[in-house]
Amino acid sequence: MTAGLLVIGVGNPSRGDDALGPAFVEELGAALAAEVARGELELVTDFQLQVEHALDLQGRAAVVFVDASVAAPAPFAYAAVAPDAGGFAYTTHALSPGALLATYRDVVGAPPPAFVLAIRGEAFELGAPLSAAAQAHLARALAFFAARVRQAEVGRA
């Protein structure tokens, strides 16, 4: 059975605060183990979004992309994201959430409601652990999001 809510954590666990996405997913899985066990929540991590992730969006009630951000205000920003074909031209092998949704729209159809949880990161050195600031931002983001899931508010942002 496909879980209604998909959370995709994006980032490299060994690049300092780039690990915020995977760390969020790991800690969310522990905090919401019951929801995962009941098949209501599915958690995915990857280094970066790729075109095949569009196929992970099928059958979902909502999708949340979690990533480190150097542009988001601390501790995090949470906002709806729409398909964005313009997000392609200057990306790398990776896709933005908006570009992934645009891919889904053109391959499958209307995408599910989608949100970006952008957690503020500060330092991205290879081999470095999460910075103290990023750890604090992660805790705030987890508390916010876990409460939303428990209150079934995801999808109503």
Place this chain on the structure above:
Amino acid sequence: MSTIPPAALDTAANPEALRRIAIEPLSRVEGHGKVTILLDAERRVQQVRLHIVEFRGFERFILGRPFWEVPVMVQRLCGICPVSHHLAASKAMDQVVGAAAIPATATAIRRLMHYGQILQSHALHFFHLASPDLLFGFDSDPAKRNVVGVLAAHPELARHGILLRKFGQEIIRVTAGKRVHGTGSIPGGVNKRITVAERDELAAPLPDVLAWAQAGVRLVAELFAANRALYEGFGTVRSSLLSLVAADGTLDLYDGGLRARDADGALLFDGVRCEDYGARIHENVRSWSYMKFPFFAALGPERGWYKVGPLARIQNCDAIGTPLAEAARQELVAQALGGVQHAPLAYHWARMIELLHAAEVIAGLLADPALLGDELTARGARAGTGIGIIEAPRGTLIHHYEVDADDLVTMCNLIVSTTHNNTAMNEAIRQVARQYLDGHEPTEALLNHIEVAIRAFDPCLSCATHALGKMPLAVEIVDAAGALVTRLVRDAEVVA
């Protein structure tokens, strides 16, 4: 370490008096690369360089770690080809644990993982990164020159690309145990057997996969034939070739000996054991780039640079051991009229031939009873040195480790595929600059020609970080007096 003498367009005589154009970072290639072009007052190209501006420190990241952790840790070096690092490190550590030969089942599972990675990586590059340039033209509207444009104009082609990616990722998930950060390959073998159900699940889409792969080869061959003058002349520079080749001379992307040919196709060396790579390949440094410049020791830095990757591999081997890909290879070779095809744009054709070969190899492995065996690991006399070489999607990947008596890594040297192609990429963009920019006012379309040449090699410069808002494209034009004329910055994505 010596310094390479200046080559044409490598170093301008009076750079301070020239107009400077910078493209940074490169779009649709990974990370922190930058191209700088210096023009004189008549807009004549005086200097062109591809810089790598981030020091990654990968080797330092590995030092001091227990050797058995390394095949997993090295996957974090690269988000694009983690499986290649996983397997190259595993092959090196096979030697450390004394596994001169690993069991047939372990070899089959590793090969399946590797060819799954080749297939999905080549699919991503061709269908979603290169095809917009090839289908719409290098100077087409940049708003449409992307995968959404391909989806709109060629929906089946783009869909096939996505499904090929998914197929390759499923192979990696089954063989490595996870979609990312897999642990399937370990020193001395693998730690997970394949079940009949898993094998059958992977085999089900094979007819479609083979059909899509063949269609991809046909498409790029037709594009090449329809635009032959462009494809053969665009950024073309002659060089030697390097790759692994099987003992019987056929293409092998997982194992074999090192073979090199000169620019005319004559053998330079053959059957060189991986352990002896250091005697054949030396590395040089330049002050303006963190990426080293490898060369064949016997030829020296000026003449010894070479190409790796799909175009080198399919011309370096004597044949491909699978029938559909071999027929396609012969068609490509015939186009070169007995010579060696050096055109960067021919990389796309070679890449699709390898994708087809990967699909055929996967079909053969899934039908091989050895895949389902239970003997997964081997051990022998412990050694202190391990050298693993594999043909990653972008080219030859070398992992070299020294391990002490406490099992900790004391030396690590990695030569990644993109580093082997460093000089080739620099020479290709110099050629394109001569062909298209010289004497003209730079435009987005002309600058995209530079990027098209780089993309042909499918480089992966530094793909390990990508946080939102970290990847602006900046183009700077500075006049001969050093004043900034204009600067254009586009953020890939900024979430507030």
